[in-house]
Amino acid sequence: MRLTSSQALQITEIIHRHVGNSARIWLFGSRLDDRKRGGDLDLYVEAEPQSIMNELRCKVNLEECLDLPVDLIVRWPGESSPIARIARTEGLPL
Amino acid sequence: MAGRKLPHRADRQNGGVTTVTTHLHLIWKKLDHLVRMRTYLTYSLAHTTTLVPISSWESLTPENHETLAAFRIRFSEFQEHMGKLMRAIAIEEEQTTEPYSAILLYMEKLRIIDKVERWKEIRELRNAINHEYEENVERLTAFFTELTRAVPELLAWHDRLTEFCETNYSSIPTSHA
Numbered sequence: 001m002r003l004t005s006s007q008a009l010q011i012t013e014i015i016h017r018h019v020g021n022s023a024r025i026w027l028f029g030s031r032l033d034d035r036k037r038g039g040d041l042d043l044y045v046e047a048e049p050q051s052i053m054n055e056l057r058c059k060v061n062l063e064e065c066l067d068l069p070v071d072l073i074v075r076w077p078g079e080s081s082p083i084a085r086i087a088r089t090e091g092l093p094l
Numbered sequence: 095m096a097g098r099k100l101p102h103r104a105d106r107q108n109g110g111v112t113t114v115t116t117h118l119h120l121i122w123k124k125l126d127h128l129v130r131m132r133t134y135l136t137y138s139l140a141h142t143t144t145l146v147p148i149s150s151w152e153s154l155t156p157e158n159h160e161t162l163a164a165f166r167i168r169f170s171e172f173q174e175h176m177g178k179l180m181r182a183i184a185i186e187e188e189q190t191t192e193p194y195s196a197i198l199l200y201m202e203k204l205r206i207i208d209k210v211e212r213w214k215e216i217r218e219l220r221n222a223i224n225h226e227y228e229e230n231v232e233r234l235t236a237f238f239t240e241l242t243r244a245v246p247e248l249l250a251w252h253d254r255l256t257e258f259c260e261t262n263y264s265s266i267p268t269s270h271a
Contacts, residue, residue: 052236056218060211 001092002031003041008094010065015045018058019074023047028091029071040069043094044087046077117186118263124179125259128172128252135172138165139245146239151231162238169241170220173248177217179255180206186263206254208247216244 003011008027015023029042041062059072075084142165145158154162180197190196198210207213223237 052219052222052233052240053215056215056222057211059218060214 001027002034002036003027007066011041011043011062012094014061014065015043015058018054018061019045019047019050023074024077025094026087026091027094028087032090032092040071041066042071042087043073044084044091045072045074046079047074049076050074117182121179121182121186121259121263124175124182125256128175128179128255131168131172131175132249132252135165135168135245136249138168139242141165142238143242146235146242148235148238151235165238166220166223166241169245169248170224172252173216173220176248176252176255183255183258204258206258207251212247216248219244 011027012025015025024046026044027042028044030036030039031041043062055072055074058074059070062068062070062072073083073087075081138161141161145154145161148154177194177197180201181191181194184191184197184200187200189200195210198207198213201207201213202210219237219240223234223241
Protein backbone atom coordinates (compact mmCIF):
# COMPACT_ATOMS: atom_id res chain seq x y z
CA MET A 1 0.00 0.00 0.00
CA ARG A 2 1.44 3.37 -1.00
CA LEU A 3 0.12 5.28 1.98
CA THR A 4 1.87 6.09 5.24
CA SER A 5 0.28 5.19 8.56
CA SER A 6 0.02 8.89 9.32
CA GLN A 7 -1.85 9.48 6.05
CA ALA A 8 -4.17 6.56 6.79
CA LEU A 9 -4.89 8.05 10.19
CA GLN A 10 -5.58 11.47 8.68
CA ILE A 11 -7.96 9.90 6.15
CA THR A 12 -10.03 8.07 8.75
CA GLU A 13 -10.11 11.12 11.00
CA ILE A 14 -11.33 13.44 8.22
CA ILE A 15 -13.90 10.98 6.89
CA HIS A 16 -15.32 10.22 10.31
CA ARG A 17 -15.54 13.93 11.06
CA HIS A 18 -17.48 14.63 7.87
CA VAL A 19 -19.67 11.58 7.40
CA GLY A 20 -19.86 10.08 10.87
CA ASN A 21 -17.85 7.79 13.12
CA SER A 22 -19.66 4.68 11.93
CA ALA A 23 -18.34 5.11 8.37
CA ARG A 24 -16.35 2.17 6.96
CA ILE A 25 -13.50 3.03 4.63
CA TRP A 26 -11.68 1.02 1.93
CA LEU A 27 -8.62 2.06 -0.03
CA PHE A 28 -8.68 0.61 -3.53
CA GLY A 29 -7.19 1.21 -6.97
CA SER A 30 -3.62 2.03 -7.92
CA ARG A 31 -2.48 3.06 -4.43
CA LEU A 32 -2.59 -0.60 -3.41
CA ASP A 33 0.07 -1.43 -5.98
CA ASP A 34 3.57 -0.81 -4.60
CA ARG A 35 5.10 -1.00 -8.10
CA LYS A 36 3.17 2.03 -9.34
CA ARG A 37 3.93 5.69 -8.75
CA GLY A 38 1.67 8.67 -8.12
CA GLY A 39 -2.00 8.35 -9.05
CA ASP A 40 -5.27 9.25 -7.38
CA LEU A 41 -6.22 8.07 -3.95
CA ASP A 42 -9.32 5.92 -4.47
CA LEU A 43 -11.48 5.69 -1.37
CA TYR A 44 -14.77 3.87 -0.97
CA VAL A 45 -16.84 4.77 2.08
CA GLU A 46 -20.00 3.21 3.46
CA ALA A 47 -21.94 5.65 5.59
CA GLU A 48 -25.46 6.58 6.56
CA PRO A 49 -27.30 8.81 4.04
CA GLN A 50 -26.34 12.44 4.13
CA SER A 51 -26.18 15.52 1.99
CA ILE A 52 -24.18 15.57 -1.22
CA MET A 53 -22.46 18.78 -0.12
CA ASN A 54 -21.20 17.04 3.00
CA GLU A 55 -19.47 14.43 0.84
CA LEU A 56 -17.97 17.08 -1.41
CA ARG A 57 -16.64 19.04 1.57
CA CYS A 58 -15.07 15.83 2.83
CA LYS A 59 -13.31 15.29 -0.53
CA VAL A 60 -12.06 18.89 -0.64
CA ASN A 61 -10.79 18.54 2.93
CA LEU A 62 -8.99 15.27 2.15
CA GLU A 63 -7.26 16.73 -0.91
CA GLU A 64 -6.17 19.80 1.01
CA CYS A 65 -4.76 17.85 3.93
CA LEU A 66 -3.07 15.10 1.92
CA ASP A 67 -2.10 17.24 -1.08
CA LEU A 68 -3.20 14.37 -3.31
CA PRO A 69 -6.01 13.98 -5.85
CA VAL A 70 -8.75 11.97 -4.15
CA ASP A 71 -11.54 9.98 -5.74
CA LEU A 72 -14.07 9.58 -2.94
CA ILE A 73 -17.15 7.41 -3.31
CA VAL A 74 -19.65 7.49 -0.45
CA ARG A 75 -22.52 5.01 -0.52
CA TRP A 76 -25.04 3.49 1.81
CA PRO A 77 -23.95 0.32 3.62
CA GLY A 78 -24.40 -2.79 1.54
CA GLU A 79 -24.75 -1.16 -1.88
CA SER A 80 -24.35 -3.68 -4.67
CA SER A 81 -23.04 -1.59 -7.57
CA PRO A 82 -20.00 -2.94 -9.49
CA ILE A 83 -17.69 -0.30 -8.01
CA ALA A 84 -18.93 -1.11 -4.50
CA ARG A 85 -18.19 -4.80 -5.03
CA ILE A 86 -14.71 -4.09 -6.38
CA ALA A 87 -13.85 -1.72 -3.53
CA ARG A 88 -15.08 -4.09 -0.83
CA THR A 89 -13.55 -7.26 -2.24
CA GLU A 90 -10.27 -5.96 -3.65
CA GLY A 91 -9.80 -2.93 -1.43
CA LEU A 92 -8.04 -2.60 1.88
CA PRO A 93 -10.14 -1.55 4.90
CA LEU A 94 -8.64 1.45 6.71
CA MET B 95 -5.11 45.26 -30.63
CA ALA B 96 -1.64 44.93 -29.13
CA GLY B 97 0.29 48.16 -29.52
CA ARG B 98 -2.71 50.52 -29.44
CA LYS B 99 -2.37 53.48 -27.04
CA LEU B 100 -5.25 53.67 -24.58
CA PRO B 101 -5.82 55.02 -21.06
CA HIS B 102 -4.82 52.50 -18.41
CA ARG B 103 -5.34 52.21 -14.66
CA ALA B 104 -3.98 55.13 -12.49
CA ASP B 105 -1.06 54.49 -14.50
CA ARG B 106 1.90 52.49 -13.38
CA GLN B 107 4.46 54.21 -15.51
CA ASN B 108 3.58 56.78 -18.07
CA GLY B 109 0.96 59.19 -16.87
CA GLY B 110 -2.32 57.58 -17.75
CA VAL B 111 -1.49 56.14 -21.13
CA THR B 112 -0.07 52.74 -21.79
CA THR B 113 0.06 50.07 -24.42
CA VAL B 114 -2.74 47.53 -24.37
CA THR B 115 -0.75 44.38 -24.07
CA THR B 116 -1.62 41.14 -25.74
CA HIS B 117 -2.32 39.77 -22.29
CA LEU B 118 -4.80 42.50 -21.40
CA HIS B 119 -6.47 41.93 -24.73
CA LEU B 120 -6.75 38.26 -23.81
CA ILE B 121 -8.40 39.20 -20.51
CA TRP B 122 -11.01 41.29 -22.31
CA LYS B 123 -11.58 38.50 -24.79
CA LYS B 124 -12.24 36.12 -21.90
CA LEU B 125 -14.64 38.63 -20.34
CA ASP B 126 -16.49 38.90 -23.63
CA HIS B 127 -16.75 35.13 -23.84
CA LEU B 128 -18.03 34.93 -20.26
CA VAL B 129 -20.85 37.37 -21.07
CA ARG B 130 -22.02 35.05 -23.84
CA MET B 131 -21.67 31.98 -21.63
CA ARG B 132 -23.63 33.71 -18.87
CA THR B 133 -26.51 34.32 -21.26
CA TYR B 134 -26.61 30.63 -22.16
CA LEU B 135 -26.30 29.53 -18.52
CA THR B 136 -29.08 31.86 -17.36
CA TYR B 137 -31.30 30.56 -20.16
CA SER B 138 -30.60 26.94 -19.16
CA LEU B 139 -31.14 27.74 -15.47
CA ALA B 140 -34.59 29.18 -16.16
CA HIS B 141 -35.58 25.93 -17.87
CA THR B 142 -33.93 23.70 -15.28
CA THR B 143 -35.56 25.36 -12.27
CA THR B 144 -38.94 24.26 -13.63
CA LEU B 145 -37.71 20.65 -13.35
CA VAL B 146 -35.97 20.60 -9.95
CA PRO B 147 -36.38 19.09 -7.49
CA ILE B 148 -36.87 16.16 -9.82
CA SER B 149 -39.57 14.02 -8.23
CA SER B 150 -39.59 11.31 -10.86
CA TRP B 151 -36.61 10.74 -13.13
CA GLU B 152 -38.63 8.31 -15.24
CA SER B 153 -41.21 10.94 -16.11
CA LEU B 154 -38.66 13.27 -17.68
CA THR B 155 -39.04 13.68 -21.42
CA PRO B 156 -36.09 13.54 -23.85
CA GLU B 157 -36.44 17.31 -24.08
CA ASN B 158 -36.15 17.57 -20.27
CA HIS B 159 -32.99 15.45 -20.34
CA GLU B 160 -31.59 17.72 -23.01
CA THR B 161 -32.34 20.73 -20.79
CA LEU B 162 -30.51 19.13 -17.86
CA ALA B 163 -27.58 18.13 -20.05
CA ALA B 164 -27.24 21.65 -21.44
CA PHE B 165 -27.45 23.14 -17.96
CA ARG B 166 -24.79 20.80 -16.60
CA ILE B 167 -22.41 21.58 -19.46
CA ARG B 168 -23.03 25.33 -19.38
CA PHE B 169 -22.53 25.45 -15.63
CA SER B 170 -19.24 23.54 -15.93
CA GLU B 171 -17.97 25.65 -18.79
CA PHE B 172 -18.91 28.90 -17.07
CA GLN B 173 -17.01 28.06 -13.89
CA GLU B 174 -14.07 26.67 -15.85
CA HIS B 175 -13.82 29.79 -18.00
CA MET B 176 -14.14 32.03 -14.96
CA GLY B 177 -11.25 30.07 -13.43
CA LYS B 178 -9.15 30.77 -16.53
CA LEU B 179 -9.93 34.47 -16.31
CA MET B 180 -8.88 34.45 -12.66
CA ARG B 181 -5.57 32.88 -13.65
CA ALA B 182 -5.10 35.54 -16.34
CA ILE B 183 -5.76 38.28 -13.79
CA ALA B 184 -3.30 36.74 -11.33
CA ILE B 185 -0.65 36.65 -14.08
CA GLU B 186 -1.36 40.27 -14.99
CA GLU B 187 -0.99 41.21 -11.33
CA GLU B 188 2.25 39.22 -11.10
CA GLN B 189 0.88 36.92 -8.42
CA THR B 190 1.75 33.30 -7.76
CA THR B 191 -0.31 31.03 -9.99
CA GLU B 192 0.79 27.59 -8.80
CA PRO B 193 -0.86 25.77 -7.19
CA TYR B 194 -4.27 26.93 -8.36
CA SER B 195 -5.25 27.47 -4.70
CA ALA B 196 -2.88 30.44 -4.70
CA ILE B 197 -5.05 32.09 -7.36
CA LEU B 198 -8.19 31.35 -5.38
CA LEU B 199 -6.67 32.83 -2.22
CA TYR B 200 -5.77 35.94 -4.20
CA MET B 201 -9.34 36.15 -5.53
CA GLU B 202 -10.65 35.82 -1.98
CA LYS B 203 -8.35 38.63 -0.90
CA LEU B 204 -9.69 40.80 -3.73
CA ARG B 205 -13.21 39.89 -2.53
CA ILE B 206 -14.07 38.53 -5.95
CA ILE B 207 -15.01 35.16 -4.49
CA ASP B 208 -16.41 34.79 -0.98
CA LYS B 209 -14.52 31.72 0.14
CA VAL B 210 -11.90 29.50 -1.47
CA GLU B 211 -13.63 26.46 0.03
CA ARG B 212 -16.93 27.35 -1.62
CA TRP B 213 -15.28 27.68 -5.04
CA LYS B 214 -13.74 24.23 -4.55
CA GLU B 215 -17.06 22.75 -3.41
CA ILE B 216 -18.76 24.03 -6.55
CA ARG B 217 -15.92 22.69 -8.69
CA GLU B 218 -16.34 19.30 -7.02
CA LEU B 219 -20.06 19.47 -7.59
CA ARG B 220 -19.63 19.91 -11.32
CA ASN B 221 -16.96 17.20 -11.44
CA ALA B 222 -19.14 14.80 -9.45
CA ILE B 223 -22.14 15.21 -11.70
CA ASN B 224 -19.98 14.26 -14.66
CA HIS B 225 -18.54 11.29 -12.80
CA GLU B 226 -18.84 7.89 -14.40
CA TYR B 227 -20.04 6.26 -11.19
CA GLU B 228 -23.06 8.53 -10.91
CA GLU B 229 -25.99 6.44 -12.03
CA ASN B 230 -28.03 6.86 -8.89
CA VAL B 231 -31.18 8.85 -9.58
CA GLU B 232 -31.49 10.28 -6.07
CA ARG B 233 -27.93 11.49 -6.13
CA LEU B 234 -28.33 13.04 -9.56
CA THR B 235 -31.44 14.85 -8.36
CA ALA B 236 -29.52 16.21 -5.37
CA PHE B 237 -26.66 17.27 -7.65
CA PHE B 238 -28.96 19.24 -9.96
CA THR B 239 -30.65 20.93 -7.01
CA GLU B 240 -27.26 22.01 -5.64
CA LEU B 241 -26.12 23.19 -9.08
CA THR B 242 -29.15 25.46 -9.42
CA ARG B 243 -28.45 26.86 -5.93
CA ALA B 244 -24.85 27.62 -6.88
CA VAL B 245 -25.63 29.63 -10.03
CA PRO B 246 -26.43 32.94 -8.25
CA GLU B 247 -23.06 32.72 -6.49
CA LEU B 248 -21.21 32.16 -9.76
CA LEU B 249 -23.05 35.09 -11.33
CA ALA B 250 -22.21 37.36 -8.38
CA TRP B 251 -18.52 36.40 -8.67
CA HIS B 252 -18.67 37.06 -12.38
CA ASP B 253 -20.09 40.54 -11.67
CA ARG B 254 -17.21 41.25 -9.29
CA LEU B 255 -14.63 39.97 -11.79
CA THR B 256 -16.06 42.25 -14.47
CA GLU B 257 -16.06 45.18 -12.08
CA PHE B 258 -12.46 44.49 -11.14
CA CYS B 259 -11.38 44.44 -14.78
CA GLU B 260 -13.34 47.59 -15.61
CA THR B 261 -11.78 49.40 -12.67
CA ASN B 262 -8.24 48.22 -13.14
CA TYR B 263 -7.87 47.52 -16.84
CA SER B 264 -9.94 50.40 -18.12
CA SER B 265 -7.98 50.55 -21.32
CA ILE B 266 -10.94 49.08 -23.09
CA PRO B 267 -10.30 48.03 -26.65
CA THR B 268 -12.69 49.59 -29.19
CA SER B 269 -14.85 46.49 -29.38
CA HIS B 270 -15.63 46.80 -25.64
CA ALA B 271 -16.07 50.56 -25.42
